[in-house]
Amino acid sequence: xxxxxxxxxxxxxxxxxxxxxxxxxxxxxxxxxxxxxxxxxxxxxxxxxxxxxxxxxxxxxxxxxxxxxxxxxxxxxxxxxxxxxxxxxxxxxxxxxxxxxxxxxxxxxxxxxxxxxx
Numbered sequence: 001x002x003x004x005x006x007x008x009x010x011x012x013x014x015x016x017x018x019x020x021x022x023x024x025x026x027x028x029x030x031x032x033x034x035x036x037x038x039x040x041x042x043x044x045x046x047x048x049x050x051x052x053x054x055x056x057x058x059x060x061x062x063x064x065x066x067x068x069x070x071x072x073x074x075x076x077x078x079x080x081x082x083x084x085x086x087x088x089x090x091x092x093x094x095x096x097x098x099x100x101x102x103x104x105x106x107x108x109x110x111x112x113x114x115x116x117x118x
Contacts, residue, residue: 004029005050006043013038023047039069041077056102057085064096072102075110 009015019032029048033040043065044050050061052068059068064079074083074094082091083100094100098107 004045004048005031007031007033007050008041010039013040015040018053035068035070037070039067041065041067044079057083057088059083060091066094072100074100077110 007015013035014037016034016036017031018034019030021028021030023029031050033042033050033052035052035054040052042050042052042061044061044063046063048062052059052061054068054070054072056072059066059074060082062079064081065077066079066081067073067075067077072083072085074081076094076096076098078096080096081094081100083094083102084091085102085105092100092105092107094107097110099110100107
């Protein structure tokens with residue numbers, strides 16, 4: 001998967017690659033990861049897809065740059081992501097510049113997190 005999907009792991013992160021599918025000419029590449037602990041950033045380009053499962057759900061990333069935390073927070077830095085929590089029938093779209101909070105199920109602007117003092 002040269003350059004179509006890139007994963008960056010923070011220190012103390014534990015993740016596993018569960019499935020990799022290569023499309024023809026780099027189009028349609030797909031990867032599935034399991035994030036067990038920590039935080040990762042995933043960049044999926046063009047027609048590639050990366051699914052990251054975490055403690056209480058899964059996030060699907062297509063053509064974007066997304067941060068995923070093991071407890072379910074999802075930050076869409078570029079492009080968008082779709083989060084489905086356990087027991088949820090429809091995914092929640094996280095647009096560029098927003099973050100998904102799994103505790104409330106709400107979408108917040110990333111500037112909300114940057115301006116907090118806790």
